[in-house]
Amino acid sequence: xxxxxxxxxxxxxxVDANQAILQxxxxxxxxxxxxxxxxxxxxxxxLEAFIYPDSQEQLVATTHIPHAQIGQVAWLQxxxxxxxxxxxxxxxxxxxxxxTHEQYEPMHVGQSYAVFLYLDDRGRxxxxxxxxxxxCAHSDYQRGQIVTGLISARSELGYQVAxxxxxxxxxxxxxxxxxxxxxxTINAYVLKNRDDGRxxxxxxxxxxxxxxxxxxxILRKLDDDGGYLGLSDKSDPKLIxxxxxxxxxxxxxxxxxxxxxxxxxxxxxxxxxxxx
Numbered sequence: 001x002x003x004x005x006x007x008x009x010x011x012x013x014x015v016d017a018n019q020a021i022l023q024x025x026x027x028x029x030x031x032x033x034x035x036x037x038x039x040x041x042x043x044x045x046x047l048e049a050f051i052y053p054d055s056q057e058q059l060v061a062t063t064h065i066p067h068a069q070i071g072q073v074a075w076l077q078x079x080x081x082x083x084x085x086x087x088x089x090x091x092x093x094x095x096x097x098x099x100t101h102e103q104y105e106p107m108h109v110g111q112s113y114a115v116f117l118y119l120d121d122r123g124r125x126x127x128x129x130x131x132x133x134x135x136c137a138h139s140d141y142q143r144g145q146i147v148t149g150l151i152s153a154r155s156e157l158g159y160q161v162a163x164x165x166x167x168x169x170x171x172x173x174x175x176x177x178x179x180x181x182x183x184x185t186i187n188a189y190v191l192k193n194r195d196d197g198r199x200x201x202x203x204x205x206x207x208x209x210x211x212x213x214x215x216x217x218i219l220r221k222l223d224d225d226g227g228y229l230g231l232s233d234k235s236d237p238k239l240i241x242x243x244x245x246x247x248x249x250x251x252x253x254x255x256x257x258x259x260x261x262x263x264x265x266x267x268x269x270x271x272x273x274x275x276x
Contacts, residue, residue, distance in 0.1 A: 024051075114129060
């Protein structure tokens, strides 16, 4: 079945003067500029193409890869603004429209925004920054599970993350030990599922795996630095975060484990690789 706004397999039927005619699995025929055909493709062969309505609302195909497909969240740049809305670059010949009433605040040319792509009531490509109205309210992710997400907004609490194009999460400022920015795609770990359906996230692995990984990083750092590291359990948390991207509490726990295993010694100014 033909899926508007999605990349899908199509079969080449024929090539006319300026366009190729492609056919979907439900036998609908879609035109595409012939110059976009892969070299050596013959009638009867298949190819992957993106289907969308053009400015006359006629379905066309392209082999150009869009920045996002229907049902996905993307970080798109505004290329034009009109009283009725803004047009964002989708990476194909046609821009995607964000109506003025969908915008939290007026969009500006040259700036980028996190938006969700959907089909409007006329079957046209459209986008909205109102992610919470389109993403799922509840997930079945488990604590400690790694997820991928787009940082979609910043607030006083932290950074909102659109996870796997389906859910919303929050990465709080006090869980940040590495620099991030809005528009960045990151990996994060699920801290918990909240009652409101959103996910609390953190940058570092959770539980024993996190501690083991951090201990190995500390030992490698010691080896690289000649056996001494000027970070003790009394060091400034900002210095610890700058070197290892973790909290002071996590660092203290890790070096405590290493000390009990007799792998390091702890001094007033730092830690040393243990040698007999």
